[in-house]
Amino acid sequence: MRTARRASNVEVPSFLRQLVKETEKMVTFFFKGGSREAGSPDEDNLDEEDALPSPYLERPILEKHTSEGGNDLGLNYAVASMQGWRAQMEDAHTCMSQLRGDLEDWAYFAVFDGHAGITVAQYCSKNLLDHILATGGIKANEDPEQVKEGIREGFLKIDSHMHKLSREDSWERSGTTAAGVLISPRHIYFINCGDSRTLLCHDGQVVFYTEDHKPFNPREKERIQNAGGSVTLQRINGSLAVSRALGDFDFKEADWRPQTEQLVSPEPEVYKLERTPEDEFLILACDGVWDAIGNEELCAFVRNRMQVCDDLRDICAQVIDLCLYKGSLDNISIIIVCFPGAPQVSQEALQQEAELEHQIDVKVEGDFLYIGLNLIRPGVHMREHHILGYITTVGNSAKLGPCDYICRGLAQILRGKVNTPNVSFKKTMTLFFYQK
Structure with missing residues (x-):
């Protein structure tokens, strides 16, 4: 029987988590020499154009972009995204309820949470699946181990390809997390690289969720230190808050080290679960959601909304509103994928x-x-x-x-x-x- 990975029972208020995150950024900037003592001559003469630009807007951009779709096998989905308080929209996503050719009964969904720019997130949203399929590990006569290896190899190949492009075309030094699912007739493959998250719900309960890749996690911290880095303020070298990501090539410059042993690893964790009639829905979301609301709370909220609303786009939009109300200051993106066993509207x-x-x-x-x-x-x-x-x-x-x-x-x-x-x-x- 599947069981959810349990987190701590201590729930830290979202506004406090956000305060800690922003304080970390300010302290990081100070240690990098970006801060000056108040009243110093340098600060008094600081030109406006030299000031550090704020990552936040004075007012949030509340416009939501939504879409929906499905297939003939009872799989339906909706996606919604909003820029929110962030100065730039850096999220991207991919929704394919039906793949092509021999894989027409397979589906693929993913969210990408970009940082330091949108380039890598957008490129991955358009090309990651092609790199995975090109490995030859995804076939109609499904071999789970080959599928998992194909996903892993696809991540490494696209990261290597983007590294080459970034050097040739002077890409911005951005990166992205990736949280996705590859759904076959028999299995759900959960794909995670970074701190976006995916969870599966049964009867209003979370039965599985992916684990975030953070620099302070013991296994991640060991790899970072072995690569010559450090974890300061819960960030790699006091800077990056995720330990695995696509892109972020400033942290992947040790050419003598394998891709998976760099300061930041592009290697995803892949989990396989068998599909069951009790599967209700999946939620894939960036940390703009998870910084504001916990797994169990979101699962219960979505299930409740499904019983009073038959528009998945509206439910996604309601989740975004909920996260905004609860203090999320990040871009917010969410995909809800419903299986045939999902709750229906009840009188x-x-x-x-x-x-x-x-x-x-x-x-x-x-x-x-x-x-x-x-x-x-x-x-x-x-x-x-x-x-x-x-x-x-x-x-x-x-x-x-x-x-x-x-x-x-x-x-x-x-x-x-x-x-x-x-x-x-x-x-x-x-x-x-x-x-x-």
Whole structure:
């Protein structure tokens, strides 16, 4: 029986994880000589064009790009992506519900989370499958060990090819993670290189998920140190936060070492699971999702949505909104792949959803009215209020920003500055939260 790999029971709030990540980047920049003491002559004379560009926007780009598809064998999928707070969109993806020729009953899906540029992620989204198929290991008369070796060899070949192209064509020094699945009539092959992640759900439970490749993992750290590097601030040489990736050729310059023994390895981990009638759906997503929400929570959320919504694109978009609400500052991309055993829309679930929506509307309007009449002021300190999922920790001063945004929006509504005849109170508050 398949069992999920269990993580720690300690759940670190997403905003705290993001704060740690950004602090690491600032400290890394300092150690590289990029930071100056406050008030120094060099800093006073620093031209605007010399300032380090921010990786984040003042306001998130909320436009979502979605698509869907399927095949005649009961496999359906949807994908959605959003730039979010990042200054550039560096995610890419591939969705093929039906391969060509003798592999017409096979499918392939992958997400690529680029960093330091989009070039490698885009190239892999267009060409990685071709490199895998060119190895000859993927055949209609399936041999699982040959399939796994073909996937591994395909990764090494495309990475070597891109390394050559980067030298000839002066590519930007970007890299990408890769999380994918190759689905045959009998098996699911999970493919992972980096810290994007894939999980499989049965009956609302995670039964399998891939493990992130991080520099502080003992096996990864040993390889990095053997290659002459170090792990500082949980990053390779204080810089790169993933230990396996395609591209990132600045970390692959030791020509006398095999590809798999460089500071950053392009070798994927490949796991094979037999398909069963209990298979419900797969989720493939970049770390813009996983930094904000855990495996079990996302699995339960998606399954719940499937029982009240028959549009997979809408469910993907709802996941993106959820991650944004929970503090994700990264690009966000997600693919949901449904098997024949996936949950269907239920009338009972629809009725429960309508009743819950009504209860939430009444409760939220009452809470906001109370807050609006008694607590509208900058820096309000809220305790024991859970408002639209934004304030989830009791008395946490780190949540004052969202509180201020909500209260400013509420103040305008109470003063009659906003007319919302056809928009629910909840959605109006959401709109204010993201326009500020």
